Amino acid sequence: MSVLSESEIKEQVFMMGKQARAAALKLASLTTSQKNEILKAMALSLRAATSEIVAANKKDLSAGEVKGLSAAMLDRLRLDSERVEQIAAGVEQVSLLEDPVGEILSEWDRPNGLRFEQLRVPIGVIGIIYESRPNVTSDAAVLCLKSGNATILRGGSEAIHSNRAIASALQSGGEPAGLPAHSIQLIPFTDRASVKVMAEMDQYLDLIIPRGGKGLIETVVSLARMPVIKHYDGICHTYVDSEADLEMAVAIANDAKTQKPSVCNALETLLVHESVAAAFFEKAIPVFAQKEVEWRADKRAQQYLPHSVPAVEEDWHTEYLDYVLSVKVVDHLQEAIDHINHYSSKHSECIVSQNKVTAETFMSSIDSACLFHNVSTRFSDGEEFGFGAEIGISTDKLHARGPMALRELTSYQYRIRGEGQIKGK
Amino acid sequence: MSVLSESEIKEQVFMMGKQARAAALKLASLTTSQKNEILKAMALSLRAATSEIVAANKKDLSAGEVKGLSAAMLDRLRLDSERVEQIAAGVEQVSLLEDPVGEILSEWDRPNGLRFEQLRVPIGVIGIIYESRPNVTSDAAVLCLKSGNATILRGGSEAIHSNRAIASALQSGGEPAGLPAHSIQLIPFTDRASVKVMAEMDQYLDLIIPRGGKGLIETVVSLARMPVIKHYDGICHTYVDSEADLEMAVAIANDAKTQKPSVCNALETLLVHESVAAAFFEKAIPVFAQKEVEWRADKRAQQYLPHSVPAVEEDWHTEYLDYVLSVKVVDHLQEAIDHINHYSSKHSECIVSQNKVTAETFMSSIDSACLFHNVSTRFSDGEEFGFGAEIGISTDKLHARGPMALRELTSYQYRIRGEGQIKGK
Numbered sequence: 001m002s003v004l005s006e007s008e009i010k011e012q013v014f015m016m017g018k019q020a021r022a023a024a025l026k027l028a029s030l031t032t033s034q035k036n037e038i039l040k041a042m043a044l045s046l047r048a049a050t051s052e053i054v055a056a057n058k059k060d061l062s063a064g065e066v067k068g069l070s071a072a073m074l075d076r077l078r079l080d081s082e083r084v085e086q087i088a089a090g091v092e093q094v095s096l097l098e099d100p101v102g103e104i105l106s107e108w109d110r111p112n113g114l115r116f117e118q119l120r121v122p123i124g125v126i127g128i129i130y131e132s133r134p135n136v137t138s139d140a141a142v143l144c145l146k147s148g149n150a151t152i153l154r155g156g157s158e159a160i161h162s163n164r165a166i167a168s169a170l171q172s173g174g175e176p177a178g179l180p181a182h183s184i185q186l187i188p189f190t191d192r193a194s195v196k197v198m199a200e201m202d203q204y205l206d207l208i209i210p211r212g213g214k215g216l217i218e219t220v221v222s223l224a225r226m227p228v229i230k231h232y233d234g235i236c237h238t239y240v241d242s243e244a245d246l247e248m249a250v251a252i253a254n255d256a257k258t259q260k261p262s263v264c265n266a267l268e269t270l271l272v273h274e275s276v277a278a279a280f281f282e283k284a285i286p287v288f289a290q291k292e293v294e295w296r297a298d299k300r301a302q303q304y305l306p307h308s309v310p311a312v313e314e315d316w317h318t319e320y321l322d323y324v325l326s327v328k329v330v331d332h333l334q335e336a337i338d339h340i341n342h343y344s345s346k347h348s349e350c351i352v353s354q355n356k357v358t359a360e361t362f363m364s365s366i367d368s369a370c371l372f373h374n375v376s377t378r379f380s381d382g383e384e385f386g387f388g389a390e391i392g393i394s395t396d397k398l399h400a401r402g403p404m405a406l407r408e409l410t411s412y413q414y415r416i417r418g419e420g421q422i423k424g425k
Numbered sequence: 426m427s428v429l430s431e432s433e434i435k436e437q438v439f440m441m442g443k444q445a446r447a448a449a450l451k452l453a454s455l456t457t458s459q460k461n462e463i464l465k466a467m468a469l470s471l472r473a474a475t476s477e478i479v480a481a482n483k484k485d486l487s488a489g490e491v492k493g494l495s496a497a498m499l500d501r502l503r504l505d506s507e508r509v510e511q512i513a514a515g516v517e518q519v520s521l522l523e524d525p526v527g528e529i530l531s532e533w534d535r536p537n538g539l540r541f542e543q544l545r546v547p548i549g550v551i552g553i554i555y556e557s558r559p560n561v562t563s564d565a566a567v568l569c570l571k572s573g574n575a576t577i578l579r580g581g582s583e584a585i586h587s588n589r590a591i592a593s594a595l596q597s598g599g600e601p602a603g604l605p606a607h608s609i610q611l612i613p614f615t616d617r618a619s620v621k622v623m624a625e626m627d628q629y630l631d632l633i634i635p636r637g638g639k640g641l642i643e644t645v646v647s648l649a650r651m652p653v654i655k656h657y658d659g660i661c662h663t664y665v666d667s668e669a670d671l672e673m674a675v676a677i678a679n680d681a682k683t684q685k686p687s688v689c690n691a692l693e694t695l696l697v698h699e700s701v702a703a704a705f706f707e708k709a710i711p712v713f714a715q716k717e718v719e720w721r722a723d724k725r726a727q728q729y730l731p732h733s734v735p736a737v738e739e740d741w742h743t744e745y746l747d748y749v750l751s752v753k754v755v756d757h758l759q760e761a762i763d764h765i766n767h768y769s770s771k772h773s774e775c776i777v778s779q780n781k782v783t784a785e786t787f788m789s790s791i792d793s794a795c796l797f798h799n800v801s802t803r804f805s806d807g808e809e810f811g812f813g814a815e816i817g818i819s820t821d822k823l824h825a826r827g828p829m830a831l832r833e834l835t836s837y838q839y840r841i842r843g844e845g846q847i848k849g850k
Contacts, residue, residue: 024792025766025790025792028792029789029790108811110809110810110811114800114804114809116810116811121792123822123823124792124822202646206822206823207822207823221627221650222650225646225647227652227653227821227823227824229823245845248845251845251847252845252847254847255847255848255849256847258849259847259848259849260848341450359842363840364454365450365454367449367450367453367546367549368838369838369839370838370839370840370841371838371839371840371841372841372842372843373840373841373842373843374842374843374844374845374846375539375841375842375843375845375846376846376847376848378847378848378849379539379841379843379846379848384535384539384848385535385541385839386533386535386541396652397548397549397631397632397836398548398631398632398652398654398823398824398836399652399823399824401836401837401838401839402838402839411822411823411826412826413793413794413795413796413826413827414794414795414796414810414826414827415788415795415796415798416795416796416797416798416800416804417784417797417798417799417800418797418798418799418800419799420670420673420676420677420799420800421799421800421801421804422676422677422679422680422681422684422801422803423680423684423685423801423803423804423809424680424683424684424803
């Protein structure tokens with residue numbers, strides 16, 4: 001922790017905001033090739049700084065051990081030369097992505113001769129508030145840079161030395177290649193007050209993206225005066241319809257639950273049509289048993305699942321992120337739709353059915369970001385969408401919904417050209 | 426004022442939120458022609474309720490006179506049969522606009538056979554918090570309805586009787602024509618606590634649009650947990666370039682300042698290149714004198730404007746909304762750009778120049794919603810853009826920027842179709 005007072009923190013963070021605003025105006029006018037040259041120079045600089053970054057990370061790891069961080073948290077925090085190489089390769093990868101800035105979104109003329117153009121422009125200054133993983137420092141900053149935005153990064157205290165070393169490598173590599181000063185700034189201290197100050201400075205920050213646990217997101221949502229794009233839970237559902245191919249249904253549900261249960265697009269609640277329940281569970285039980293999945297079953301599902309735990313109301317609201325699955329037998333499609341619209345976190349849902357009309361009814365009746373027909377919800381991911389990168393998955397409905405990549409880091413502007421048109425007369 | 430306690434207000438408003446969420450799911454699946462039939466029925470119902478609406482409005486006007494509202498405020502509040510007819514005609518007009526819901530925004534395939542579709546869907550439930558004008562009750566509700574959204578309306582106390590009468594006519598006309606119950610709800614009391622409660626219920630409200638003075642907007646921005654799309658100031662600039670057609674420049678500046686000075690797209694600060702300042706002001710002085718425009722001039726502009734008032738720092742930050750204009754002479758294009766980027770509210774700016782390269786540099790260097798070349802900023806308006814209607818002009822950069830109409834009241838959803846794809850193996 002630093003020894004700064006709250007007013008000193010405010011002064012420093014506001015100064016960073018002002019500098020970021022100035023940098024953003026310069027960034028907005030860089031060409032795609034200028035930005036790509038900067039990114040390539042940053043990747044080289046990260047590689048050249050590998051030993052400094054790993055050494056800084058050792059300080060964080062030692063402090064984390066003293067603090068008693070769990071083995072899983074220490075692993076998330078750890079950087080070795082291979083992981084630094086992955087971060088650098090990620091920066092190069094972003095240099096290969098299409099630049100969204102300048103894309104013409106629409107063009108039209110009006111009878112009075114005015115010519116309208118709507119085109120993509122950067123958002124401006126984006127604040128990223130994140131927790132332990134130090135790779136976010138680079139991943140988030142370079143996606144913002146490619147889309148023409150300045151960033152103010154505020155990482156967690158556990159990774160502060162690693163974050164500083166990474167940010168420093170990005171800046172020192174980027175600036176000789178043309179990166180405007182203050183395009184990427186890391187708040188050098190991790191006092192909680194800095195989050196509050198960021199949330200207040202809406203004259204300098206156009207958007208905050210919090211990446212971390214629910215506590216962090218709640219804090220940012222409560223305090224922020226500017227837009228926040230966030231990711232709450234991923235309570236994803238799969239519905240096995242009466243006309244499902246049951247082999248496919250078992251494979252999809254098993255993949256969605258067990259292929260990587262710790263992620264937001266993993267399955268949490270399975271809904272099964274009563275007419276196929278017996279046959280489905282007969283096939284599913286041995287498959288799920290291989291990963292020792294715990295079933296939390298409603299009354300009717302319990303009939304088919306002798307080793308299940310009775311589900312309680314809380315289960316339908318729970319993102320387990322583990323080898324646990326809540327399961328309910330439903331009478332008809334509408335019951336599945338109603339259950340999902342009531343309990344879902346509006347992230348991703350799947351229907352397994354050979355009946356296309358049923359599938360279309362399901363997809364057009366549910367208010368979630370991503371709806372899948374005969375596809376595992378594990379495909380709800382920027383890479384799988386073909387976006388080439390992902391800054392997060394939004395469970396909001398404004399501006400960006402679902403997987404967010406470069407386009408979602410842009411705004412737009414209207415340019416209107418005429419020959420002296422006036423409104424009067 | 427009502428006699429409800431804060432907890433009673435919370436209970437009632439949360440119940441309205443829950444009902445709106447249920448209505449939104451039904452609204453999302455209405456077809457365009459169903460929505461249009463509902464709108465036409467609402468217009469008829471408004472016309473049939475003219476005498477009730479005018480009588481309710483008389484109560485508001487009497488209360489307003491007792492309260493000592495200004496003549497301008499009383500005029501904004503006033504409804505006669507002609508104004509009710511305008512409101513009804515506005516509803517019919519919305520029935521003729523294109524429905525944005527269901528539009529395919531993009532479609533693509535991936536090598537693994539997944540087919541992606543991104544399509545427009547309604548946002549869900551939109552809260553509108555507004556002040557005196559009772560026509561907003563209808564205008565906002567029907568734009569939200571056409572775009573498939575439920576609304577919770579919270580009008581000002583001055584117009585409560587008028588708002589109730591209008592909302593009641595919309596509901597009673599719409600429901601027999603198929604409007605789902607609770608699609609349009611007016612909060613029946615005007616306690617300040619209801620704004621606070623709306624700002625907190627992010628499980629039920631997807632978006633709040635505050636329409637009114639800066640105080641109201643500040644309150645909503647500070648309290649809201651959900652996205653807010655707002656309109657702060659319109660501090661609009663016009664820059665007269667060294668290569669301007671000066672007749673055109675005078676006509677554009679005069680139109681932008683005096684054709685309707687009380688609106689957000691009116692001109693507030695004029696910037697003039699020093700090489701044309703003498704000639705420009707010679708032509709401009711008599712034209713602006715016709716409307717007795719007060720000039721607030723920087724030192725150099727004072728040389729050309731003998732009857733001007735010296736501009737102070739505050740002037741560059743001021744939205745006069747009156748026959749007052751701040752004016753500054755600049756040495757070059759970049760000085761104009763820098764001034765605008767520093768002082769503008771990012772609404773609308775204009776350059777007058779015969780040089781297209783200069784104009785393009787201006788437009789690509791300024792971070793505002795709408796940039797005009799040789800066009801009065803008074804065209805910064807949904808109607809003039811050809812949107813057919815406008816729910817407001819956003820000075821934000823996320824989700825919606827500039828004039829907002831039906832498209833800006835939508836979100837999107839991804840639908841992904843496959844044949845059993847799973848991520849594992």
